[in-house]
Amino acid sequence: MSREHSGTVERSRLPGSTFLLGLAGVVSAFAILEAITRADLVDRTYLPPASTVLIATAQLLVDPEFLGHVASTMRAWAFGLGLAIIVAVPLGIAFGAFDRVYRASRALVELLRPIPSVALIPLAILLFGQGLQYKLSLILYASVWPILFNTIYGVHDVDPIAKDTARGFGFGPLSILRRVALPSAAPFVYTGIRVAAAVALILAISAELLAGGSQGIGTWMLLVGSGSVDRTLVYAGTVVTGLLGLAINWVLVSGERRLFAWHRARQAGS
Amino acid sequence: MTVTRAPRPDLLAVAGLCHTYGAGAVATVAIDDLDFEVGQGEFLSIVGPSGCGKTTLLRCVSGLQHPTAGTVTLHGEAISDVPEGMALVFQDYARSLFPWMSVSSNVEFPLSRLRLPRSERRERIGESLAAVRLDAAADKYPWQLSGGMQQRVAIARALAYRPEVLLMDEPFASVDAQTRADLEDLVLDVWRRFSVTILFVTHDIDESVYLSDRVLVLSRSPASVVADIPVGLPRPRDQIETKSADGFVRLRAEVARLIRPARGAETAGTSI
């Protein structure tokens, strides 16, 4: 019943030690990779030494041409994700808030959801060619689902006692939606956006890899990958992509912590 | 002692009230044919075994739930939706507080609909938080408080709303004995100052007698009225004097006797 102090318990779990352990893991993996390649256990053209990849990564991060490709991918990512939010959040609220619509939409949503976005790449190429529209449509499709789902369930599964409390004080359905259902669903919507952000990045790069185009991280990888036998740059590009994903997630997770402390505390307590 | 009760015009009437949850094989009859009236400004306590239908009764009276049969009338008009000027303090207080709002915003929440001037809102929030001794917690969040403190926030919110009818569902279940005594006197004080009509569900026999003008004893599930006992003890009441008076001791024995057969063999160990 009582949820007291749950917030403080959650926060006291030494974040410093987790970070150090994570760092130790990364350093060990790096050392093992380095040792394997330096001992010539594998062909260096397949797996260059970790230190070589690291240096190449550092050089890439200041290479204006490469950064241009990154910017292009990120523009498509941001635009697609933004569109997905604009489409999925209002739709999710409408589906979740009205019980009739909720039940009517459920079957359709469950039917469409399992289609993997990557499977739609050929269709998207047929429909939109290989330009920005093609990339955007894929990012949009992939990121709409997590946001839509989380919004629908967040809005639909609001605690009935919380809603009754507002109703008991004379609030009407619209006020209850605005002042109780939406704030209560907000952390779920946010989680949906966070998941969509990761999916959108994957889709952006996959789309570039599969259909070329003229700009983007995926396009750049195709170029450097086919240009020479040395894979160092491809590895370095992969590392940058990973770092990009990590950075996005880190920003969004810290935002989540700050905005929705109440939600974490509540979940930890129940 | 003379047992006299000032006649009060009826404010609220419950007639032939029945409520059944679900239908067919899974149907649960929660309330079976309840009849009673509550006078304007009256303090009515409702006692009955756990699960007998007290919460269901309060939900029907508050208009949050449509009874399957019977009516609740307020000011002579049948309630079909939530009426103006009524507040319910939920038994499930933790879930009825909004975790994304601070304590003072929670208390302010019902006031925001009343279009009160800012200064009056401030005043009411401060006053009711002080009354439940939570002024220091105004900027905290509900999930940072203990269960008893959360319960007091829910009470403060209802008090700040200044309803005409206040429905309280075991509002002091999670507080210690001293706080409970203080809150009892606080509710009595508010009741007198604002001439609120109060329906008060409790498991505590002493509390039911100490607070009220009448004690309504309900039967085991499905609830029906076993007895309607007038409490003629003089007011203002005092925790020590009233509770040691002969009249009080007699009344609590009477309520306890009425509840015992009602409780039956089913839940012999539970506190009522």
Ligand SMILES: Nc1ncnc2c1ncn2[C@@H]1O[C@H](COP(=O)(O)OP(=O)(O)OP(=O)(O)O)[C@@H](O)[C@H]1O
């Ligand atoms: N939403 C519901 N759906 C189905 N049955 C319900 C529901 N709410 C309550 N009941 C049933 O109705 C009966 C009365 O429940 P109620 O909560 O009104 O009892 P109560 O007197 O308030 O109990 P307590 O003293 O434990 O709070 C119980 O048998 C319960 O199982």
Ligand SMILES: [Mg+2]
């Ligand atoms: Mg109850």
